Amino acid sequence: MRMTPSPASAIDALGDLQTESPNLLARSIDxxxxxxxxxxFNHEEARVCPAIECCLPFIASLIEDLVPRLQTGGRLIYVGAGNSGRVGxxxxxxxxxxxxxKEDQFLAIVAGGSQAIISAQEAAEDSEEDGSAQLHKLQITCDDTVIGISASGRTPFVIGALKVAIKQGALTAAITNTTPSTIGGLAVTHSIVPIVGPEYLAGSTRLKAGSAAKQILNMISTCSMIKMGKTYGGLMIDVRAKNYKLLARGRRIIRQVYRILQENGHPFADFVRDPNQIDDLGLNTLIETCGGKVKLACSVVVSGLPHDVARQRLDLVHGNFHSFVDSLKPPVYYQDTGLSGPPDEEFFLAIDGGGTKCAVTIASRSGIVAQAKAGAGNFHCVPIEVLLDHIRSAVTKAISLIPQESRRLFSTDMPRFAAVWAGLAGLQHAKRRDTLTKSLEKVFGVSAKNGSLRLSSDSELPSARIGIENPTRRGISLIAGTGSVATAFKQDSNGDVIPIGRAGGWGSLIGDQGSAFDIGKQAVQALLTSVELSQGTETDCLTELELxxxxxxGHFKEGLLSRILFSGTEMKNNIADLARVVTALGFRTNPDPQAVEILTSAARSLVRLVKPLAKKQICDPATSSLVLSGALMKMPDFQSLFLHELSREGLHAFRNVVTVDDPSAVAALFLASKHPRTT
Incomplete structure (x- = not known):
């Protein structure tokens, strides 16, 4: 095997790496x-958890990007050498x-091949070409995720593999224990760097570095599986019962799942046989009938359906047990909507198109029937043809989740919706609005002229909440997500909700104050300022937040501004994603003061958006609602901070304050409750 020599750089001066440094506390161990x-030894290992805690926002961000790829069949590939490869x-x-x-969906590429898992192949890690070749063999695509593991941050085998993954457009991540590092300088999507310090035995990275890598990989894989619905109530419901121990565990899981659903008031619990009344032999037979699949056996028990029908229902919800259980319940709806009765032939569709995703909700007059998501729905992020494809894809996914008995009412694969509300970001500045309108009319069989199609900015969707609950006839909707905008609205004599004022929504170039982008931008500005101040000095003056x-x-200060400014179309989302770092530090038990200052500034900016609309001529707070939505407003800590700043400005006297978690759901329910019945 030909070895690639390490680059002659300060980064690769092995003696300077944190993982190679001697541990002063260990000098007396002999x-x-x-x-x-x-x-x-135990004292040193105790440093691992705090080091990982500092990386939690980055790990969570990786998991959120990973799960959608796994759900569409993408692979997760670990790459490492030596102990790092064996941990993967x-x-x-x-x-x-x-x-x-599936066994071929989760792979570990170890330097030296499968033999290196059994016995050390130390020289194998020095071949960057081999790492590159191993990834080329896998024919990596943009649906795959590649995680490189290297305690030193300079392993050539891992570097070669990551370079190929980056070039092929895969989601990439690196787990290292040194900074700066060669791998840290690569353009990986997510960089996770738990600094555990010198090892108990200098250079023995199977110790703290290995413990950190194992915990992080356990966290990534386990949390991803939970997000994919492969667990229920902390139980491994998707386990395969292939031996006596797992068969016994499967029986316990079935009984525990039933007990959880019964305690939660599951409506079918009284109409199916209690598995606690079935002996072990009976449950063993059920599990065997289900091919050893405990989740399928649970589905049979809680639904009373034959195993082949239960399997089909599971497939419709992509194997998500939570969604399967929800499909057995009566449709979910707000208790005070006034909607009642069984689903009929009329369905209503709401579309929430944003910069990162397009979310849709289908409702009947009885409540929400199905929901799904697809790609970006911002009019200025994607071409109109792609936008329409994303809308169609999301709606098709939602339709596949509608229970079979309701889908029998469709005369075609696409139901004729009684009304459609499409709220799309950027629509207020759209130049091809007529083209979009005609396309939506054709796809869904509705008409803007007769009112069955409503086309608006996404900022208007949350206003539907006032139309459902009707405690007030006016209100202000404040969205604080990647961007920010406030909209004033009122109910007209027909019960429809119409906009009467707007503040913000100017876009990231000149606006978006108080948004996740604004928070991330302030954090970057603080970092760049400190980097400039440290010029000509020998010591770093970076704060915890800035670090x-x-x-x-990416860890490197050199070329930092260029990397930010020239990151292409993803620049806005990359900066907005830094809000995770700021909120994690600002809302922890011992808040970081710099993070708190940025978050407070953002909250005050949002107050300034509300202020010009909160006046008697538009929306008098005393008789109006305040409707909050967006990712930031879903965080209780940030919402509390905003409401505190709102009170400081004397705007606390809104008649009621409500949070909309899902604008498309609220809009679909509004359509169902207000649209006249067909005769």
């Missing part, structure tokens, strides 16, 4: 008795039996 050795292999090898995943932001941006 003189300790056995108990003293164990105590000292250990994690992914457990997933098929624990979560019934966290720098880590998220």
């Amino acid at each position: 003189t300790l008795d056995t108990l003293g050795l164990c105590k000292a 292999f250990m994690d992914c090898s457990e997933l098929p039996v624990t979560f019934s995943t 966290a932001v720098l880590a998220s941006l």
Whole structure:
């Protein structure tokens, strides 16, 4: 095997790496008795969890990007050498039996091949060409995720693999324990750097560095499986019962799942046989009939359906047990909407098109029937043809989730909706609005002229909440997500909700104050200012927040501004994503003061958006609602901060304050409650 020499750079001066440095606390270990050795070792290992805690926002961000790719069949590939590779292999090898995943969806690429898992192949890590070749063999696509693991941050094998993954457009991540590092300088999507410090034995990265890598990989894979609905109530419901121990666990899981649903008032619990009244032999037979699939057996028990029908229902919801259970319940709706009765032939569609996703909700007069998401729905982010494809894709997914008995009412694969409300970001500045209107009319069989199609900005969707609850006839909708905008609205004599004022929504170039983008921008500005101040000095003066932001941006101060400004179309989302770092530090038990200052500034900016609309001529707070939505407003801590700042400005006297978690759901329910019945 030909080895690639390490680049002659300061980064690759091995003696300078944190993982190679001698541990001053360990200098006396040779003189300790056995108990003293164990105590000292345990003391060092205790540094792992705090180091990982600092990386949690970055790990969470990776998981949120990973899960949609796994759901569409993308692969998760760990790449490492030595102990790092073996840790990756250990994690992914457990997933098929624990979560019934496909064995070829989770892979570990170890320098030196499968033999290196059994016995060390130390020279293998030095070949960057081999790492590159191994990834080329897998024919990586943009649906795949590649995570490189290298304690030193300079392993050539891992670098070669990551370069290929980046070039092929895959989602990429790196887990390292040194900064700066060669891998940190690559354009990986997510960089996770738990700084555990020098090892108990200098350079032995199977210790703290290995412990950190194992915990992080366990966290990534386990949390991803939870997000994919492969667990229920903390139970491994997707386990395959292939031996006596797992069969016994499967029986316990079935009984526990039933008990959880019964305690939660599951409406079908009284109409199916209680598995606690079935003996072990009976449950064993059920599990065997289901091919050893415990989740399918649970689905049969809680639904009373034959196993083949239950399997089909599970497939419709992509194997998500939570969604399967929800499909057995009466449609979910707000208790005070006044909607009642069984679903009929009339369906209503609401579309919430934003910069990162297009969310749709289908409702009947009885409530929400199905929901789904697809790609970006911002009029200025994607061409109109792509936007329409994303809308069609999301609606098609939602239709596939509608229970079979309701879908029998459709005369075609696409139902004729009684009314459609499409709220799309950027629509107020759209030049091809007529083209979009005609396309939506054709796809869904509705008409803007007769009122069955409503086309608006996405900022108007949350206003539908006032039309459902009707405690007031006027209100202000404040959206604080990637961008920010406030809209004043009122109910007309027909019960429809119409906009009467607007503030903000100017876009990231000249506006978006108080948004996630604004928070991220302020964090970047603070970092750049400190970097400039440190010029000509020998010491870094970066704060905890600035170090966290720098880590998220790739660790290198050199060329930082260029990397931010020239990151292409993703620049806005990349900056907005830094809000995760700021909120994690600002809302923890011991808040970071710099993060708190940025968050307070953002909250005050949002107050300034509300202020010009909160006047008697538009929306008198005393008789109006305040409707909050967007990712920031879903965070209780940030919402509380905003309401505190609102009170400081004397605007606390709104008649009521409500939060809209899902604008498309509210809009669909509004259509169903207000649209006249067909005769």
